[in-house]
Amino acid sequence: MSEIDLDQRTAVITGASRGIGAAIAEYAVKVGMRIGVCARSESALAGSDRVVSARLDVVDEDALEAFAKQVESSFGAIDLWINNAGVLSPIAPIRNVSTAEFRTHVDINLTGVFIGTRIYLGHRRRHGGGGVLINISSGAASNPYAGWGAYCASKAGVERLTEVVALEERSSGLRAYSVAPGVVDTDMQSLIRDCSPDRFPKVADFVEMKKENRFNSGEYVARQLLALAFDPARATDEVAIRFADESEQA
Numbered sequence: 487m488s489e490i491d492l493d494q495r496t497a498v499i500t501g502a503s504r505g506i507g508a509a510i511a512e513y514a515v516k517v518g519m520r521i522g523v524c525a526r527s528e529s530a531l532a533g534s535d536r537v538v539s540a541r542l543d544v545v546d547e548d549a550l551e552a553f554a555k556q557v558e559s560s561f562g563a564i565d566l567w568i569n570n571a572g573v574l575s576p577i578a579p580i581r582n583v584s585t586a587e588f589r590t591h592v593d594i595n596l597t598g599v600f601i602g603t604r605i606y607l608g609h610r611r612r613h614g615g616g617g618v619l620i621n622i623s624s625g626a627a628s629n630p631y632a633g634w635g636a637y638c639a640s641k642a643g644v645e646r647l648t649e650v651v652a653l654e655e656r657s658s659g660l661r662a663y664s665v666a667p668g669v670v671d672t673d674m675q676s677l678i679r680d681c682s683p684d685r686f687p688k689v690a691d692f693v694e695m696k697k698e699n700r701f702n703s704g705e706y707v708a709r710q711l712l713a714l715a716f717d718p719a720r721a722t723d724e725v726a727i728r729f730a731d732e733s734e735q736a
């Protein structure tokens with residue numbers, strides 16, 4: 487990957503105020519990229535050179551569209567767009583999840599990804615095609631977890647949506663991936679560990695994981711994502727990608 491020149495590349499990362507998104511943004515700036523970052527709260531990189539930052543909710547299509555235009559007018563064509571923003575709540579058995587909670591969740595995790603995807607597809611077509619779209623999914627896209635009904639449903643939706651986009655846009659030169667990044671110790675993981683077993687029966691496994699520090703680092707996820715996007719040696723026709731555990735990659 488070191489031989490790939492990332493200097494002239496531009497990426498957008500949604501949900502970049504903390505956690506995995508912030509780690510991707512930090513790494514991308516470190517390797518010389520120009521980035522657009524957004525979230526409802528401010529990014530620590532706001533105001534830095536080579537960073538366009540916006541506070542917005544990914545369900546707000548007009549705000550996301552205006553942000554994309556701002557990134558474009560600052561840096562030109564966007565080479566990589568990562569729909570990373572996501573939530574886990576509500577964590578509870580489906581019988582205890584209200585319709586309003588379910589709708590809010592799906593709005594952010596699935597409709598938000600749809601909106602970001604749609605904006606990026608339009609952007610790339612205006613620039614003659616090509617580009618790389620990465621939608622962050624989860625192992626929960628293909629495995630049911632009691633207590634995570636909304637999350638499993640939304641992430642499965644993200645994965646299938648991405649597979650359809652990959653098919654539809656292949657002739658335009660766009661590559662689309664849904665990526666399960668592995669377990670990363672972010673606020674989302676703290677939220678999981680704070681659950682009672684009646685809300686999330688597998689909580690003890692995640693507490694154990696913390697004790698043994700069995701996580702992928704944010705920087706590892708960032709390096710893998712940029713390699714998938716820009717390293718020709720990593721090119722693949724697979725759309726649903728699961729990153730290996732960092733500990734197995736030594």
Ligand code: NAP
Pocket residue numbers: 500501502503504505506507508524525526527528542543544545570571572573594622623624625666667668669670671672673674675
């Ligand atoms: P996190 O620490 O909770 O961070 C989530 C990020 O998304 C924050 O920057 C948050 O910023 C932003 N966000 C949430 N809702 C948003 C909205 N409506 N509009 C704009 N931004 C929003 O979570 P994370 O662990 O980094 O997760 C990032 C992604 O990876 C998610 O899609 C998650 O499902 C996925 N994932 C995580 C893990 C893991 O182990 N951590 C594993 C598999 C998949 P604001 O609150 O400031 O808006």
